[in-house]
Amino acid sequence: MEIDLSRRELSWVLGGPQGGGINASAELFARALARGGLSVFANIEFHSNIMGKHSYYRVTAAPHPIRSHLDEIHVLVALDEETLFGDAAQRKHYPSHVGHVHQVLAGGGIVYDADLKIDPARFERDDIHLYPIPYLEVLEVALASAGRAGQARKHIVMRNTVALGASIGLIGYDEDLVEAVIRESFKGRKAEAADLNVAAVRTAAAYARDHFAARPGVQLRAVPVGERVQRVLMKGVHAVGIAKLKAGLGLQAYYPISPATDESVYLESKGSAYQLVVVQAEDEIASINMAVGAAHMGVRAATSTAGPGFALMSEGIGFAAITESPGPVIFLWQRGGPSTGLPTRSEQADLQFALHPAHGDFPHIVIAPGDLEEAFYHSFEAFNWADRYQVPVIVLLDKFLASSLYTVPGIDTSRLRIDRGLVYQPQPPDRNGYRRHALTANGISPRAVPGTPGSIFSTTSDEHDPQGHITEGVENRIAMMRKRMEKLETAAREIPSSFKYELFGPRKADVTLLAWGSSKGALLDAVPALERRGRSVNVLQIRLMRPFPAAEVGQILGDSKTTILIEGNYSGQLGALVREHTGIMPTHKVLKYDGRPFSRNEIIEGVETALSDRSPQVMVSHA
């Protein structure tokens, strides 16, 4: 396949051993691209390993909005041989990957270390450009220019910067923007490191230009200064973290787990400035229960975890529900399951788990944002729902959203309102008679804030009467079950439809793509390509999983002749949910359960295969 220049899009991959600093280099590059007014979508794939195993960072950039990655690579930057050819040669057992050379598009190029002395024939490609760069030698020249001659071995970690610089020289990007970003990230005592890194980038870029006449087929220019829009470049962990601060979060309890930890660490780093208490608990059972304790005391509380930790939170969620705790909000960053599964990879396989997180029937709310803006707005609103309906709320995210780094046009905070729900005001004070679980028509009982005179209550995880005391009486049980479950009906009536689902494209189309969560970007970016192939397509993204917008979804799908369910799991969990509530079964399924996020290509291939082969079920995996 030739590089499609009409897209004006660059797909750049930096690969190397884990712990070798590829994150820092790739994120620096991504920031320099964003500074140039480009739209950036970057994401990392890495092993559950501290040091040594293959990881790679993919940066896609374009002057027009993009929200997904491609399988194809225009420029591959390799820090080691494994990035090129995989690990079959080094491993005795099942190889984990075959390298990235085959993904490089014709006309694309590969930057690699000349010291690896790789015979060009090994690439088995005569349609791409090879750029062997002697990393250490170039680094030595760069360091010498900065007055650090003879220190290349000491600064060996800067090989990354050399590789990055060479690729920047080859694609013709503005080195001044790169320099500016480097100088911002190395300030104060680290200022000297900035000089060295700038020297490495500039020396390597010049070396690449001087030694190789042929350039990769895709060149990337910054948007002209006057036309540049400054965008926020953030990851899901930032979007969620900032939303929580905006929502007035008081306490976050967590236990370290991939891929959720970064969010808590980010919040803790802002704890002093933003008056936030972050507690590293002894396990996830403690996390959820600390959060429930804080929520009952009137503080907005949250916990953040992944599947294995969520499994431990089960009884705590039921406890929050039966005691009508105002929250907590539980952020579930899905990863590959079951059990330890694929700790650092992405999957959408916890939807049914999030819908049934504990024993018994109880109300809770589950929302699944599809991108970083939704992650922000949904996370913010989740706290309002927790207070209004006094239920646990689950925000369902995944590793892909957690670690994807991309440009967001901006967060509009002007319309955000904090709603703490009904709070009991004792009148007159110091007169008891308060009923914490008073029976009401909409199921919501005003909550008292402990510490306040005149509203003393005890409540319990046992079934209880309106005052919160244990009772096993039949009439009370029926009334309490109805009262609690009624809150779900109330929430369903009150939550605006923009939080429930979104239909992208025409109201009626030949084919409806039904999906949820982080595949949104790849889906929307795939639609124009499908339309160019003559397909009439719309996309139905489900956001609110509980209470489920059954009538609205049923109506849309009822109008659709062909519905293709697209999900990152084995069983089609959203499909089961839709069928449960609407009786409608998607005509086709495109599923993916290899632990990697959907690429744009996989969506296109999956849809085309489903339609042309008339396959009811298609599995895609390009990784």
Added chain:
Amino acid sequence: MPEASPPRTYALQEYKTDVHVDWCPGCGDFGILSSIQQAFYQLQLPPHRIAMISGIGCSGKTPHYVDTYGLHTLHGRALPVATGAKLANHELTVVAVGGDGDGYGIGAGYFLNSGRRNLDITYIVFNNGVYGLTKGQASPTLAKGLRTKSMPEASIQEGINPIAVALGAGYTWIGRGYALDVKHLVGLIVEAIQHRGTAFLDVFQTCPVYNDLRTKEWYAGADIGRPRLRRLDQDPGWEPHVRNPRDVDEIVEKKVRALQASYETGDDRLAIGVFYQVDLPTYDEQMAHKVPALKDHPLVDLPLDQRNIEPLLRELE
């Protein structure tokens, strides 16, 4: 501004609810409940400034019987809930209660880690050696070889020494009482609540229905002709308080003495009283260093809905 009303006093009755207490007749829990109420009364704590947090089991019902704010939580999870509650409002007096199975079995991880944390809360364990509410199975404190009347076989596991575990975990106030010596127990609870840091109080409690071995008569030593319980405070040489918390040698010495007292002479001589106490920075105080606004106000009163997130967005541009 309304005129400041004179500080009111609270009657003992104001710490009691009218909820029917459904413990068995003669249960040791009555002594502990009464001691808790009397301690609150002695300290004249306003009932609305107290949060009682309990686990599951007979002891878990305690908050329903004490007229303060209360959360009757999950089996083994009283301490995490109490931790969250205290962090949300450190001005409240937070008292966690639970059984020995609750605290040393299913909640063992929280028993350990709460010692590390040293939040300013009190944790009272109703220790009767059995799982009462599920009809008398062996709890983590039932000694090896014992077989209560509802056990099909004798226990082949050792019973743990909670005082020793608490010393290792880092509790800064460690005591033990006896449910049927209410006067002594009230004093211990008062001291535990007054202690700045996590106070851990293990209470020998009789279960007249399921533990037919550790009975009122057994504690009284009817079979050996002298009481089994020995009050530490009756030993003139006993000094459990660390005078200089920066003196590692003194801490080690006091901990070793407490450990010895906790093992003393096995089942024939059981020490009750204060085993160990030290003043160390609490988790709440250290959190207030990280989040300075907590020095003046509890978290629940901070204007957290006024945050300006623009700087956070700008630093990501």
